[in-house]
Amino acid sequence: MQNETNIKASIKDQVSESEWQMRVDLAACYRLIAMYGWDDLVFTHISARVPDTEDEFLINPYGLLFEEITASNLVKVNQAGEKVAHSDYDINPAGFTIHSAVHNARHDAHCVVHLHTSDGVAVSAQTDGLLPLSQQSLFPLSNLAYHDYEGVALNPEEKVRLVDDLGDANFMILRNHGLLTCGSSVADAFLFMYITQRACEVQIKAQSGGNKLTHIPPQILAGIQAASKEVTKGAGGDIAWPALLRKLRRIDPSFEE
Numbered sequence: 001m002q003n004e005t006n007i008k009a010s011i012k013d014q015v016s017e018s019e020w021q022m023r024v025d026l027a028a029c030y031r032l033i034a035m036y037g038w039d040d041l042v043f044t045h046i047s048a049r050v051p052d053t054e055d056e057f058l059i060n061p062y063g064l065l066f067e068e069i070t071a072s073n074l075v076k077v078n079q080a081g082e083k084v085a086h087s088d089y090d091i092n093p094a095g096f097t098i099h100s101a102v103h104n105a106r107h108d109a110h111c112v113v114h115l116h117t118s119d120g121v122a123v124s125a126q127t128d129g130l131l132p133l134s135q136q137s138l139f140p141l142s143n144l145a146y147h148d149y150e151g152v153a154l155n156p157e158e159k160v161r162l163v164d165d166l167g168d169a170n171f172m173i174l175r176n177h178g179l180l181t182c183g184s185s186v187a188d189a190f191l192f193m194y195i196t197q198r199a200c201e202v203q204i205k206a207q208s209g210g211n212k213l214t215h216i217p218p219q220i221l222a223g224i225q226a227a228s229k230e231v232t233k234g235a236g237g238d239i240a241w242p243a244l245l246r247k248l249r250r251i252d253p254s255f256e257e
Contacts, residue, residue: 045095061089101159187237
């Protein structure tokens, strides 16, 4: 235990203050996904660009549950998939394909969240995708992209098509696969995923009732981006992030180790 503590302490000492803060936020995001039950054993991924770098990002050690992720055990890799700092863990190659593509193409995408939730996959399998059925659905629908399924994401050639489909959107539905969000911070990317996931949950529940569904009028959708800024007071994900961190610290503060 003492040796493990020393290793954790040494990693904090070896990185910049901004990288350590990014590590803490990213580890918190993993814990939150686990807390909400949106993880998929060890098979989905969240990544964050290392501050002040162009081609380095942090991603989960392959084989650890999201509830085991800490600031210190995140793996730092470059765009070639090479570890640029010591780690006893490998990374998920499919996760690398997706996340490296987005980070490379979108310099504003400092965090990328990709999940395989049941409701997210269910909506991704529907021909019409996400429908304007709830207030939650309006936010992703105002900035939503789709990418057709090409099998397990191991083909480097898929990167080009994925980022072309993503464009400048921050919300994406990977058909027959799951959900993806990206943001300028971990807080933003998490909030985007939270809203998209809730919208998918509502859609599946509404459809299961068997009654005719009422769609939100297009003119309301047109004004949702301005309304979003008003709701979050211009702070985006930061409006909820401090409260989420406080909750995690009450439950299990080990994510900060």
